[in-house]
Amino acid sequence: MPVHSCRGLLACGRAKVFGFSNKHVFMMASAWGTNQIMALYSRKKQKMSSPERTVQVSVSQPLSAVGKQNLGHTLAETPVRTYSTHPTYPFPIADLHPSGGLLHSESILTSAGKVIKKGDLDLLYFQAFIKAPMANMLYKHLLHELPWYKVMYIARGMTINTPRYTTVFGIDETAVFEAPSDEEGGESVGDDEEKKHIRTHIPVAGPRVLSAISKQPVPENVYHKPPRPIPRCLQELKRCVEQATDEYYNFVLVNFYADGTHSISPHSDDESFLGTNPCIASLSLGGTRDFVMKHKTRKDVNSEKFALRSGDMVVMRGTTQANWFHSIPKRTGKTQATAPRINVTFRKCINAKGSNNYSHYNVGSGPIHRFVNGAMMEQTITE
Numbered sequence: 001m002p003v004h005s006c007r008g009l010l011a012c013g014r015a016k017v018f019g020f021s022n023k024h025v026f027m028m029a030s031a032w033g034t035n036q037i038m039a040l041y042s043r044k045k046q047k048m049s050s051p052e053r054t055v056q057v058s059v060s061q062p063l064s065a066v067g068k069q070n071l072g073h074t075l076a077e078t079p080v081r082t083y084s085t086h087p088t089y090p091f092p093i094a095d096l097h098p099s100g101g102l103l104h105s106e107s108i109l110t111s112a113g114k115v116i117k118k119g120d121l122d123l124l125y126f127q128a129f130i131k132a133p134m135a136n137m138l139y140k141h142l143l144h145e146l147p148w149y150k151v152m153y154i155a156r157g158m159t160i161n162t163p164r165y166t167t168v169f170g171i172d173e174t175a176v177f178e179a180p181s182d183e184e185g186g187e188s189v190g191d192d193e194e195k196k197h198i199r200t201h202i203p204v205a206g207p208r209v210l211s212a213i214s215k216q217p218v219p220e221n222v223y224h225k226p227p228r229p230i231p232r233c234l235q236e237l238k239r240c241v242e243q244a245t246d247e248y249y250n251f252v253l254v255n256f257y258a259d260g261t262h263s264i265s266p267h268s269d270d271e272s273f274l275g276t277n278p279c280i281a282s283l284s285l286g287g288t289r290d291f292v293m294k295h296k297t298r299k300d301v302n303s304e305k306f307a308l309r310s311g312d313m314v315v316m317r318g319t320t321q322a323n324w325f326h327s328i329p330k331r332t333g334k335t336q337a338t339a340p341r342i343n344v345t346f347r348k349c350i351n352a353k354g355s356n357n358y359s360h361y362n363v364g365s366g367p368i369h370r371f372v373n374g375a376m377m378e379q380t381i382t383e
């Protein structure tokens with residue numbers, strides 16, 4: 001089982017290595033956890049129309065004490081935890097709450113966002129969209145539960161290392177995921193640590209991708225990697241954002257900026273696969289970071305800078321993407337301590353080119369990372 005570099009492992013001196021073989025998943029834990037091999041699950045038969053490098057498994061894993069606190073309740077109060085599963089997920093992704101609906105209306109500010117219009121800039125700025133306790137809970141949940149990637153790609157002959165962690169879920173308008181069959185229904189797994197607690201794995205969608213029109217399987221060569229359906233924790237959030245912005249989104253892109261060295265350089269999301277004048281809602285969770293906007297061509301128009309706090313949401317609409325760049329600049333100065341931050345963007349993508357683009361730049365083909373015990377851990381997969 002080859003183990004590549006593991007920055008989290010080095011940083012915290014703990015060994016947690018995931019090795020995946022064709023048939024089985026061995027998950028080993030040492031100092032941080034139960035000091036035993038925690039789970040061994042048969043790999044579910046690959047049903048995707050095209051091969052996927054990530055594993056097709058359900059891995060049962062006790063919630064850490066941190067995880068329990070993060071969810072704002074303890075396992076003692078929560079006998080059942082539910083997880084979103086799909087063959088394209090490397091591990092089950094915890095739902096926000098077994099009964100759903102943690103994102104209740106009192107946690108979401110209902111006041112309308114502030115409209116900022118300046119020539120061809122058209123923003124809706126919610127300060128805040130989600131109240132601080134819920135925003136912090138969401139931050140911790142997403143950080144611990146999502147698979148993360150540090151994508152490397154080649155552009156204009158140069159190797160680019162994305163200076164942040166990313167992950168993405170969704171499918172463009174031309175396709176849909178088939179509904180899960182009865183056979184793929186919820187699967188309950190007893191918790192070794194606390195027998196009375198049950199974790200239930202519920203598929204978020206069926207394994208196949210179908211044409212939105214014909215409902216027939218999409219040909220294998222359309223998607224470079226099988227698209228990943230949006231897990232329930234992000235679906236809940238998406239519904240709230242859709243309601244507040246009166247828009248529909250089919251993609252959720254998530255960025256994690258671990259510190260001030262992490263950034264996103266000036267760019268605009270004006271790709272043809274988003275259609276004309278796309279609406280992109282961008283939610284901030286965790287540490288405050290500056291969001292800088294600069295006009296693409298007009299030197300006489302001042303830049304805009306927003307110090308985005310946990311729970312704030314900026315919605316970029318109309319001609320904004322066509323005319324303005326946006327960025328999260330690095331903050332590496334001695335006086336510029338920056339707390340880790342998650343950004344969640346909601347977009348509507350109209351064709352498979354967009355699905356392939358998002359998967360290429362936000363998942364890539366490198367290793368999966370998971371945030372465990374305060375550090376991002378690289379998880380090695382062996383085919």
Ligand SMILES: O=C(O)CCC(=O)C(=O)O
Binds near residue numbers: 264269291326328
């Ligand atoms: O982190 C942010 O606020 C901006 C993210 C962004 O620009 C993007 O994902 O395209």
